[in-house]
Amino acid sequence: MIRFNNVHKWFKDLHVLNGIDLQVAQGEVVVVCGPSGSGKSTMIRTVNQLESINEGEIWVDGKNVADPKTDLNALRAEVGFVFQHFNLYPHLSVLDNITLSPIKVKGMDKAAADKQAVALLERVGLAHKKDAFPAQLSGGQQQRVAIARGLAMEPRVMLFDEPTSALDPEMIGEVLKVMKDLAESGMTMMVVTHEMGFAREVADRVVFIDHGKIVEQAPPEEFFKNPQHERAQQFLRQLLTPMS
Amino acid sequence: MNYNWDWNIFFKSTGIGSEIYLDWFVSGLGWTIAVALVAWIAALAIGSVLGVMRTLPGKVLPAIATAYVELFRNVPLLVQLFLWYFVVPDYLPEATQVWFKQDLNPATSAYISVVVCLALFTAARVCEQVRTGIQALPRGQSAAALAVGFSIGQTYRHVLLPQAFRIIIPPLTSEFLNIFKNSSVASLIGLMELLAQTKQTAEFSANIFEAFTLATVIYFVLNMSLMALMNLVEKKVRIPGMMGGAK
Amino acid sequence: MRFTTRLLTTAVIASAFAAPAMAEGTLDKIKSSGVIVLGHRDASIPFSYLANDPTKPIGYSHDLQLKVVEAVKKQLKMPNLQVRYNLVTSQTRIPLVQNGTVDLECGSTTNNLERQKQVAFSVGIFEIGTRLMTAKTSGIKDFPDLKGKNVVTTAGTTSERLLKAMNAEKQMGMNIISAKDHGESFLMLESGRAVAFMMDDALLYGEMAKAKNPGNWVVTGKPQSFEIYGCMLRKEDPAFKKVVDDALKATFKSGEVNKIYSKWFMAPVPPKGLNLNFPMSDEFKALVAKPTDKSAEEM
Numbered sequence: 178m179i180r181f182n183n184v185h186k187w188f189k190d191l192h193v194l195n196g197i198d199l200q201v202a203q204g205e206v207v208v209v210c211g212p213s214g215s216g217k218s219t220m221i222r223t224v225n226q227l228e229s230i231n232e233g234e235i236w237v238d239g240k241n242v243a244d245p246k247t248d249l250n251a252l253r254a255e256v257g258f259v260f261q262h263f264n265l266y267p268h269l270s271v272l273d274n275i276t277l278s279p280i281k282v283k284g285m286d287k288a289a290a291d292k293q294a295v296a297l298l299e300r301v302g303l304a305h306k307k308d309a310f311p312a313q314l315s316g317g318q319q320q321r322v323a324i325a326r327g328l329a330m331e332p333r334v335m336l337f338d339e340p341t342s343a344l345d346p347e348m349i350g351e352v353l354k355v356m357k358d359l360a361e362s363g364m365t366m367m368v369v370t371h372e373m374g375f376a377r378e379v380a381d382r383v384v385f386i387d388h389g390k391i392v393e394q395a396p397p398e399e400f401f402k403n404p405q406h407e408r409a410q411q412f413l414r415q416l417l418t419p420m421s
Numbered sequence: 422m423n424y425n426w427d428w429n430i431f432f433k434s435t436g437i438g439s440e441i442y443l444d445w446f447v448s449g450l451g452w453t454i455a456v457a458l459v460a461w462i463a464a465l466a467i468g469s470v471l472g473v474m475r476t477l478p479g480k481v482l483p484a485i486a487t488a489y490v491e492l493f494r495n496v497p498l499l500v501q502l503f504l505w506y507f508v509v510p511d512y513l514p515e516a517t518q519v520w521f522k523q524d525l526n527p528a529t530s531a532y533i534s535v536v537v538c539l540a541l542f543t544a545a546r547v548c549e550q551v552r553t554g555i556q557a558l559p560r561g562q563s564a565a566a567l568a569v570g571f572s573i574g575q576t577y578r579h580v581l582l583p584q585a586f587r588i589i590i591p592p593l594t595s596e597f598l599n600i601f602k603n604s605s606v607a608s609l610i611g612l613m614e615l616l617a618q619t620k621q622t623a624e625f626s627a628n629i630f631e632a633f634t635l636a637t638v639i640y641f642v643l644n645m646s647l648m649a650l651m652n653l654v655e656k657k658v659r660i661p662g663m664m665g666g667a668k
Numbered sequence: 669m670r671f672t673t674r675l676l677t678t679a680v681i682a683s684a685f686a687a688p689a690m691a692e693g694t695l696d697k698i699k700s701s702g703v704i705v706l707g708h709r710d711a712s713i714p715f716s717y718l719a720n721d722p723t724k725p726i727g728y729s730h731d732l733q734l735k736v737v738e739a740v741k742k743q744l745k746m747p748n749l750q751v752r753y754n755l756v757t758s759q760t761r762i763p764l765v766q767n768g769t770v771d772l773e774c775g776s777t778t779n780n781l782e783r784q785k786q787v788a789f790s791v792g793i794f795e796i797g798t799r800l801m802t803a804k805t806s807g808i809k810d811f812p813d814l815k816g817k818n819v820v821t822t823a824g825t826t827s828e829r830l831l832k833a834m835n836a837e838k839q840m841g842m843n844i845i846s847a848k849d850h851g852e853s854f855l856m857l858e859s860g861r862a863v864a865f866m867m868d869d870a871l872l873y874g875e876m877a878k879a880k881n882p883g884n885w886v887v888t889g890k891p892q893s894f895e896i897y898g899c900m901l902r903k904e905d906p907a908f909k910k911v912v913d914d915a916l917k918a919t920f921k922s923g924e925v926n927k928i929y930s931k932w933f934m935a936p937v938p939p940k941g942l943n944l945n946f947p948m949s950d951e952f953k954a955l956v957a958k959p960t961d962k963s964a965e966e967m
């Protein structure tokens with residue numbers, strides 16, 4: 178479904194992605210973790226070309242995303258993206274946030290889009306908030322709406338960039354639950370997160386990235402029990418004792 | 422001071438046909454509104470396009486918009502008006518020139534010149550406001566829009582501009598008021614808008630203070646109404662849940 | 669709204685009264701301050717304008733104004749009386765005289781009934797006829813030829829009023845352009861936006877002298893009105909008015925006015941050395957012979 182082939186990216190002198198090779202199969206859930214500044218966000222954003230790459234190839238659903246001939250808008254319509262800071266459209270109601278892209282990009286008619294949006298809101302447990310505006314929702318609610326918004330395009334892949342790290346602790350659970358349901362429904366997912374509980378429970382594979390390189394990837398049980406790489410060990414230790 | 426006040430002057434005959442001085446003010450106000458409103462709509466449209474251009478990726482389009490702003494903001498309005506009225510028409514094809522200068526009613530040709538002038542001048546100022554508004558939005562907004570498959574055009578149309586315009590309503594309001602004030606330059610090319618009619622009344626009646634007092638009152642009321650109108654617009658488009666929004 | 673109107677009115681009235689009240693006559697004021705303030709224009713060529721020295725006006729009306737200053741000096745026995753200049757515009761000239769800023773304004777101000785309600789006028793210092801300037805080749809000889817044409821005049825002048833009235837009464841279908849000043853009116857004529865320019869004949873000659881090709885233009889048409897220019901002073905000040913009128917009458921009587929006239933209308937004048945070539949009209953000759961402080965409409 179997603180394949181990185183020796184992907185490099187520089188921000189001026191900064192070598193952010195240093196030869197990434199990675200495959201994500203259909204229906205697979207991959208959790209990406211790593212220290213701050215290691216390039217996780219950059220990497221996941223290259224998948225739908227919110228960040229361009231300088232070298233290498235990325236294939237999504239059989240299309241080379243770095244090829245200038247690829248229709249980026251069509252590609253992005255198939256790849257849902259959930260941001261750390263939700264990025265809901267503040268001027269639109271919850272319902273309109275969800276229906277805007279199906280109507281404008283896919284040409285869906287309003288009634289059908291509304292029906293779909295209500296169904297999605299039910300799925301994330303927010304049907305009663307359809308007429309609210311983003312600023313009237315809690316962070317957790319906003320993030321669930323953002324997930325519903327991504328799903329409204331009926332994507333083949335969902336990407337998450339630290340979806341819970343901007344949330345108060347008591348709201349993290351509700352978002353993770355929605356993500357778990359989504360994974361169980363067979364969605365292909367790439368998730369940047371430090372929620373190791375989620376990784377353990379839901380992920381098929383954990384990818385550890387450091388200095389723009391994948392230094393370790395393994396099924397979660399293996400990764401957590403017996404990390405091979407020294408940086409991964411250090412990283413896990415810090416996660417477990419965050420205050421030290 | 423031995424000034425002879427006469428507030429009835431506005432109801433006295435001007436000596437031209439059956440007109441009274443008040444008629445002049447009414448017609449002047451009409452021209453002022455006709456100039457300012459039409460120029461404003463054009464300025465808003467042109468300025469928005471330019472403002473968007475300034476925020477686009479790439480080099481050429483932003484550079485064009487920047488050059489436009491520098492040019493139109495820095496040449497004094499009066500100079501621009503004289504260029505549009507006296508110089509530009511001389512470069513039109515012969516037939517158009519004759520039509521513009523002689524066949525067209527002089528009030529119409531003056532009107533066209535002043536509307537073009539004010540629209541292009543104000544567009545430069547609107548452009549800067551629109552640019553500021555767009556740049557004030559979190560970067561995540563355009564990323565979120567692009568991520569669902571919107572084109573750049575759709576991103577601006579549905580996500581960035583609706584938010585940017587809400588932010589810039591207050592500065593746009595003051596540009597809107599400015600265009601009414603600036604419309605008085607029209608009097609310099611013979612368009613009888615409010616200020617021109619005021620001066621004419623002052624000259625003809627020698628009741629200078631009454632004429633300018635009435636003009637002050639009219640401009641004041643006009644300003645207040647426009648401000649009230651913009652407040653209404655601002656309230657109407659206010660986003661629920663945001664600062665000061667309806668609960 | 670009613671309240672704001674009243675507020676503004678009050679403000680205007682209050683500011684008007686805040687100006688020095690003129691309980692005393694102008695002569696007393698001049699005597700006690702040792703200064704006479706002369707109002708002048710910046711571009712009423714050749715009546716009152718600034719040419720090479722931005723602090724001191726020159727012109728026909730100004731020369732007559734100086735005759736009055738001489739008379740005041742003599743009357744008050746103040747050979748060292750100081751002269752101060754104050755620039756006025758068509759909008760400020762009346763209030764500045766009224767509120768005591770300016771003691772005597774001599775420029776190109778028409779004496780009319782509306783203005784007489786606000787200020788007093790000296791005996792007439794000039795008389796003009798309102799006529800037309802047009803291109804020699806335009807074929808326009810007189811006002812009836814203007815039917816359906818674009819005609820320019822300067823905003824706020826009697827010509828504007830006459831032209832508009834004529835258009836309304838005789839249904840001539842003219843398009844009247846009101847330009848902001850004489851220079852711009854002439855620009856409208858020169859650039860082909862108007863076929864004729866109606867204005868005071870003296871001013872028309874002034875514009876013609878400034879044209880690139882003065883020979884292309886002609887002043888034509890039967891005068892639609894005569895207007896008498898006068899110096900403005902405060903109302904109800906007979907002592908000062910007498911000094912002003914007597915000084916002007918003396919200049920008329922001695923024939924000195926002819927010399928001053930020739931200097932400004934029949935010879936090159938600053939700043940560009942233009943010659944207006946505008947001979948003294950019969951109407952003005954009559955006025956010099958029989959001075960009056962009445963407006964032309966009253967005569």
Ligand SMILES: Nc1ncnc2c1ncn2[C@@H]1O[C@H](COP(=O)(O)OP(=O)(O)OP(=O)(O)O)[C@@H](O)[C@H]1O
Pocket residue numbers: 188191193211212213214215216217218219220
């Ligand atoms: N637009 C940009 N321009 C220049 N440098 C950037 C840009 N975006 C990111 N960087 C830099 O690239 C490096 C990787 O950034 P990235 O956001 O991918 O890290 P991350 O792993 O997601 O970190 P975090 O856990 O803090 O979110 C960082 O050093 C960052 O400062």
Ligand SMILES: [Mg+2]
Pocket residue numbers: 217218219338339
């Ligand atoms: Mg990140």
